[in-house]
Amino acid sequence: MADAHLFRGPSDLHLHSNHSDGTESPAEVVRQAAAHGIRTMALTDHDRTSGWAEASAQAAQLGMTFLPGMELSAKHEWRSVHVLGYLFDPADAALRAETERIRGDRIGRAERMVRRIGRDHDLTWDDVVAQTTGDATVGRPHIADALVARGIVRDRAAAFDGILHPREGYYEPHYAPDPLTAVGLITNAGGVAIIAHPVTSGRDRMMPVAFIERLIAAGLGGFEIEHRENTARGKQVLRELAAKHDLITTGSSDYHGAGKPNVPGENTTTDAMVARIIGRASGTAPHYP
Ligand code: AMP
Numbered sequence: 001m002a003d004a005h006l007f008r009g010p011s012d013l014h015l016h017s018n019h020s021d022g023t024e025s026p027a028e029v030v031r032q033a034a035a036h037g038i039r040t041m042a043l044t045d046h047d048r049t050s051g052w053a054e055a056s057a058q059a060a061q062l063g064m065t066f067l068p069g070m071e072l073s074a075k076h077e078w079r080s081v082h083v084l085g086y087l088f089d090p091a092d093a094a095l096r097a098e099t100e101r102i103r104g105d106r107i108g109r110a111e112r113m114v115r116r117i118g119r120d121h122d123l124t125w126d127d128v129v130a131q132t133t134g135d136a137t138v139g140r141p142h143i144a145d146a147l148v149a150r151g152i153v154r155d156r157a158a159a160f161d162g163i164l165h166p167r168e169g170y171y172e173p174h175y176a177p178d179p180l181t182a183v184g185l186i187t188n189a190g191g192v193a194i195i196a197h198p199v200t201s202g203r204d205r206m207m208p209v210a211f212i213e214r215l216i217a218a219g220l221g222g223f224e225i226e227h228r229e230n231t232a233r234g235k236q237v238l239r240e241l242a243a244k245h246d247l248i249t250t251g252s253s254d255y256h257g258a259g260k261p262n263v264p265g266e267n268t269t270t271d272a273m274v275a276r277i278i279g280r281a282s283g284t285a286p287h288y289p
């Protein structure tokens with residue numbers, strides 16, 4: 001078991017770089033976290049781990065603790081479910097195969113969405129490629145940035161409320177595993193699985209409690225409760241569920257650089273909960289300064 005006393009809070013365990021849909025490099029994300037007083041952070045890009053090395057090196061330079069992480073895409077019925085994984089083995093073959101499958105399907109899906117949008121608006125796939133860094137995990141945020149660059153919408157939020165919203169008819173889901181599979185993959189790779197923003201309002205609203213209890217039986221570590229998109233009522237339900245099953249609870253910013261108003265450190269995870277994550281994981285050690 002890792003020594004929990006080697007890290008210092010405040011801790012923010014959910015931030016994105018331009019290796020997925022954040023707008024800043026991994027090193028810049030770490031510098032932004034430091035500038036907001038964060039001393040322990042996790043980089044949790046969607047479906048990939050390629051930003052870890054750069055973030056870790058910058059964290060070490062700044063005397064911060066770095067927890068390798070990822071936000072794995074999953075799907076329950078029509079709901080998009082995001083499962084945060086911490087301290088898993090990035091070489092785990094089953095987890096790697098699944099993230100490659102998700103990322104591959106995300107590209108085809110984004111291309112088809114752009115083709116549909118292109119019938120009604122002046123937007124091409126090249127516009128989206130121009131907004132994407134390297135082989136970042138492609139998502140609707142990159143299409144949103146292309147729409148902004150073309151002057152079709154004002155910002156990402158406007159794109160999500162309009163053209164990218166499923167009701168507009170351009171939307172298409174991408175492949176994602178069942179949450180039971182997602183939790184199992186992270187856990188089998190020695191990681192700790194935490195459901196990200198489990199109680200947002202709207203179409204991605206909370207999974208049924210009976211299904212969440214199946215996830216707990218499958219090894220789920222806990223819930224991200226303090227997150228700006230969780231509803232007040234939902235947080236209460238989650239707190240009760242976490243107490244009943246003695247689960248880990250976290251709080252995080254879900255920082256995306258300029259892509260969202262979220263600010264590093266706007267929510268934090270307590271030292272006791274960070275220690276529980278570290279103590280439970282066996283796939284990768286935290287990177288201490
Ligand atoms: P996708 O996985 O491609 O369907 O896109 C979902 C991603 O879009 C999420 O990971 C969020 O980071 C981002 N997102 C969702 N809603 C918004 C919004 N209103 N403004 C900015 N980004 C958003």
Ligand code: FE
Pocket residue numbers: 016021046256
């Ligand atoms: Fe995102």
Ligand code: FE
Pocket residue numbers: 071082196197
């Ligand atoms: Fe998410």
Ligand code: ZN
Pocket residue numbers: 014016071196254
């Ligand atoms: Zn996120």
